[in-house]
Amino acid sequence: MSFPKDVAERALVDSGRHCCLCHKFCGSKIVLHHIIQKEDGGEDTYENCIPLCFDCHAEIKAYNHKYPNGMAYSESELKKHRDNWYLKVKASGGIVANEDHLELDQKVFLEIQRILKSDEVMEFIRDNNFAGFAFRYSRLEPINEFYHLCQKPEFEFLDVDLEGLRSKLYKLIENFRKEIAFNTFPVNSEMVSVPPEWAFEQPERFNKVVDTIHELTGQIWDTYSDLIKLGRRKLGI
Ligand SMILES: [Zn+2]
Missing domain, CATH: 1.20.120 (Four Helix Bundle (Hemerythrin (Met), subunit A))
Structure with a gap:
């Protein structure tokens, strides 16, 4: 995990340790993925981080941009999924709020x-x-x-x-x-x-x-x- 501790902690709390794509609860089986890859200049920031389950992470990693098959997630799409999920976690207390x-x-x-x-x-x-x-x-x-x-x-x-x-x-x-x-x-x-x-x-x-x-x-x-x-x-x- 290359994100600094405070960034990782915020992302884990804000996601409730659920995968931001499929919404499965992951517990410790969670990956903090760089939305923009490090080799493409992606930074270890909160903004560039999305918590994912092992399956969704593997799927994103397996996508081959040189030989595309199917549709890869775009960076903005990943961010949207993440932000929507974070909002949901925030809005959802112990009981259904409204x-x-x-x-x-x-x-x-x-x-x-x-x-x-x-x-x-x-x-x-x-x-x-x-x-x-x-x-x-x-x-x-x-x-x-x-x-x-x-x-x-x-x-x-x-x-x-x-x-x-x-x-x-x-x-x-x-x-x-x-x-x-x-x-x-x-x-x-x-x-x-x-x-x-x-x-x-x-x-x-x-x-x-x-x-x-x-x-x-x-x-x-x-x-x-x-x-x-x-x-x-x-x-x-
Ligand atoms: Zn998932």
């Missing part, structure tokens, strides 16, 4: 509760054994709906703590969907499964896939529970 904010956050929360029902899709995610047993793919449709809704910029909490959990849940679900997409195959027109024959033919892959899915589903359930509990407390729902 009435309008409360109403907007209640809407997002009710939408999440409507899509991700604890006794339906979430219970399925938590309890289903993905180790080579077929399941109905349509059972995951609410997960896909949540995932797509999260692409909309207005689908976020104004409250910083709730937003941190929503963002974490989104990332976990993104990884879960990837695992399912790459490692399950249709059994018939409705059912899919991690191929049970992998247990014998390629046990290493089988175990790795099943462990990863079970770990993700455990984390998804825990994060979902935290979000619901905190939402009920903060939003009075």
Whole structure:
């Protein structure tokens, strides 16, 4: 970390140790990134600093300006994201501060509760054994709906703590969907499964896939529970 201690401290406090791009709460797993790189004359100042999670930082670092693929974040864009997030952290005390904010956050929360029902899709995610047993793919449709809704910029909490959990849940679900997409195959027109024959033919892959899915589903359930509990407390729902 090359920012001086006082700059680093201010940035960490002002971001609440959340990533300024994806809003995930990072704790100690946070990087202070130079918006203008040091080799391009960027300084170790508060103005040139943006706190990021490891994933978002890796994505920004991996972008190759010589062989561009996709759209890089511009400097001004990074600053805007950062300043908006800092304002949010500032405005968000222990309780949701003003009435309008409360109403907007209640809407997002009710939408999440409507899509991700604890006794339906979430219970399925938590309890289903993905180790080579077929399941109905349509059972995951609410997960896909949540995932797509999260692409909309207005689908976020104004409250910083709730937003941190929503963002974490989104990332976990993104990884879960990837695992399912790459490692399950249709059994018939409705059912899919991690191929049970992998247990014998390629046990290493089988175990790795099943462990990863079970770990993700455990984390998804825990994060979902935290979000619901905190939402009920903060939003009075
Ligand atoms: Zn991030």
